[in-house]
Amino acid sequence: MLSFLLLTVCAARAYAALFESPTSELLNTTYDFIIIGAGAGGAVMANRLTEDAGTKVLLIEAGGSDFMNQNISAPGLSSTLTHSKFDWNFTTTPQVGLNNRTVAYPRGFVLGGSTATNQMIFCRGTKDDWNRFANVSGDDGWSWENLIPFIFKVDNMTAPTDGHNTTGQFNPTIHNTSGVVDISVPGVSLAIDSRGLNASQELSQEFPFNLDYNSGDTIGFSWTQSTIHNGRRVTSATSYLTQAFNRSNLDILVNTRVTKLVPVGNYSGKPDMRGVQFAQSANGTVYTMQAAKEVILSAGSVKSPHILMLSGIGDASHLALFNITSLVDLPVIGTNLQDHVFLGNPWTVNANFTLDDVHRNATLAAEQLALWQANGTGFFGLPPTNQFNWLRTNSSVFSSLNTTDPSAGPTSANFELIISDNFASKRVALPATGRFVSMVTNVISPTSRGNISLASADPFDAPLVNPNLLGTDVDVAIMRSAIQAARNFMAAPAWADYIISEFGAFGEAQTDDELDAYIHDQSDTVDHPIGTIPMGTDGALEANLTLKGTVGLRVVDASAFPFIPSGHTQGPTYILAERAASLVRATLSN
Template sequence: MALSVPLTFSLLASALFIAPVLARVHQHSSQLPVNKYDYIVVGAGAAGLGTSLLLASRRMVLAPSLFLRPALGIFDTAPSSLSILMTFFSDEGILAAQVPLLAPTLTPNYMSHHYGSSEDYDRLARITGDSGWSWNNMKQYIKRHEKIVPPADGHNTTGQYTPSLHGTNGVLPKSLPGYSVATDSRIIATTRELSSEFPFNQDITSGNVLGVTWVQSAIGGGKRSSSSTTYLASVKDRKNVDVLVNAQVTKLLRTGTVGGKPSFKGVQYAAAPGSPTQTAYAREEVILSAGSLGTPQILMLSGIGDKDELASHYITTVIENTSVGKNLSDHALLPNNWIVQGTESLDGLFRDQSALNSALVQWQANKTGPLVHGTVNHIGFFRLPSDAPIFETTSDPSSGPTASHYELIFSSYWLHPTLPSPANGSYMTICSALISPTSRGYLKLASADPFQTPLINPQYLSTAFDKYTLREAVKAAKRFTSGPAWADYILAPYGDLASTNTDADIDAYARKYTSTIFHPVGTAAMSAKDAGWGVVDPDFRLKGADGVRIVDASVWPFVPNAHTQGPVYLLAERAASIIAEPSKSNADLRGNLGFLNPRSR
């Protein structure tokens, strides 16, 4: 059965951005000076904001949006002036979007910031037939994108990462954990005690993700680093930036035919359900960056998708493409909880309002203390044994031999998306996550109303491989906690985990508690230009159309070996290079064209 996204989910998404003070804020579209610009960017998460700031070099910058309610950004490339329109649902003053440890109270990413396996990118290059997607080309963007900074507690990070792999002058600050938790030393000890199965990996930015590693997080100076506080904030002083608050794109507008293809160089938007629609047009292109759920929804509302599905909502098909909204891939998440000794876990902090208030005072004063904790300090990526029985009937779906099948995510407190925290006691959590799933879901319109959230069926654990792998990931978590380092800390597994004694028990447990880590991709998949499937070409252009590119996680044809924030930023970096200078799409343009480096201005 297809699932409707809960209303609370889309409402919480409105708190994803910290809005900086920007020039010329407009409360209504009637205040805008013009309605035609060079570029329009729909959506402004990591991809939209990242792409647009990099394109600011070509007189373009961006606009924020909601996860399912994408707003719009419009950019002008006139040589004598820079006219930029940004529209978004502001979350100015939302404390939980600034304080790292409060991230789980919202729906955005949990700040883990890495890029995946080198073999993910090489696989994408093979799928698309474009060598520009290979790791050897894509890794150049890491140092352009990130700015590694000291952790909030200023501890010595020697041996916790490899400095040469990172950038120090990029746009987005990131750091190693800035607050030590009770499980840290025990996790590292286990990588020594059980090294054959759980080795330590100093830095997965190398492209080899296998092993347990210290988490690198999008946190700088004790504060959450988002695309809004970094890419967007960098344009706050521009006098020629127009900001339109609270507007939602409802569909792309067809503006003609170019080269036998329908051209979509316009957008329709509205302030709220039932309000009058407004239009804006692009001289060059519309860049759709509304995310893996928002992007296919807008495409289908615009008449781009499966003709039978569109006809069921009385939408005229302009481009028949059955891949739109299909191929949904995600990292399924299964939390495993243990009861632990003492009061060293962070559970007490969440229950004690006085302690939480004190921690908040400390954070506000100097951005230190428990609230700078980025929810996890360690993660680990692992493979099934090459002789695992599942490979007798299923080919290996991973990207390659240094890519993973599953992940373990370690938290020094109760973390469970589907169960409330117990009223007392101390806990630790190891989440098992499925990294190379073979299950594929889909997204469909619920109606032709752009303000109604779509129907989503992720079809988690619908294949034998996925069931087997998540089962083995639970077993791995249990073996990890059996090491000597945990003997004086763990009291017992919590709840149903204690009863997972057989494969059938684990499968039932997984069916009951598996949810999502919110890494959906693939609903507007990238493929080779001559492929009979897919939604975009390797240069992000919408297949069968003129004037539209898609730049967000939806174009990944498979989910990478990473929490998807990092890979999406790299995608945005390459998109900016391709759009700014198509003939040099495989080169780092910011290195040889000063106008692509915001620091050159």
């Protein structure tokens, strides 16, 4: 509906124009900025740059404009988005740490990018995360304290769907109610919520209650905060782009892939990379446009390095394998890929209902979907979890491996425990019978590093994606300690009459060797790739996110992080982009 509205009003130029293909009107327009990718980073940049009425912006998105699709909007339908038309449908290379399995690597392919396909958990990152970024980049502007104004630009804390009293579920004094992205605590209560809260109180030394993990210190047991409002997913398209749709100085081109960036000049030996080539199909017409001021690359941690390598920016020896002329030899491009590791650990439970019933019972699911369609309530408005733990591994684990703690510091977790009111696994289908509670363990501060590389010089071929999941003994040890913590938490008296037993391969894995085998066999990705074009003295980006060795090119997405935030990554990406927009706008006023 919104796409139709934009198309019908664009002739009047009172609003942003949405183009389904490159028209002569678009091709003959001069744009100050061309932004590539409409995820968290690109949408923020499109919004903030068009706040200056004299700045003309073109936003190019490879996917479509159907960001209000029901499967995107309904939080409970998020599992349908992998391998859908809203997914790039990447697959990893065989992962040594996963017994040489390949796994799906979902990335958003629609306005909103991966904010339209993720699991909606909102994290800011920690004080130590951001202070480490500041240290690595040499720019104190990336420190936690200096980013608070930008955090508040993102943050719009709203009431949960059911309107319940949220006292004790978050700290309102550290949140904003006038930011762009609507965030809420869970809007549907589950029977296990009181048990999780009681378990934290009973085992407060190991699982201390943390009123608000978005305080900058995540450690402990907390209620989740999610990008959900009135039971519906909030994306960068429904937030930042919806605001910007009211401005005539924004044009959006969808269903169009940027094939490469091309130099339009040379300054002091540096190529001016403000030329952008794009096409709508592998055999279609290739168009070229030039930004008057800058190109903003916001295509994500997989596609941004892919586009740079196709453009001749990357490891020259790697590019030579595909007869790509090297413009800037930057071997770090595509390396430093980091991701979080997912492992679902299930228990059978003594319950009359869990969310497994909704997943098995088509009639019940239809009833719940109708309820959600009517007013956003019911189980389809739920985030993937109402509660979780952020915890640190005992230092003895690292000393035994003759290594140091890989986290950013004491406010940052080594692992996350996500409480799920159902059977949660990316490896095993929901059993035909039984009801479950799962504790998803997540290696949140990994040491493994992977890479993105070229499979061919064809821009319509997917790159090779190697996140190197569980690629080190340290990460396996962190996962092992996470499983032990999960077992400790579920052994609390609060669960005594609820838990029946550990289920399946999880229950069979008790010794360290058995646990390691189970971990390698059952783990997967949390879908949080970052770091493939990192800022820093040893990285690819200057502290202001301009690409080293080039002119007119800046990278604003999760690929810019030198280390993975110890939290889910959409929030830090929004925050990074807010500061990036401020940096760019400062150059316009000089």
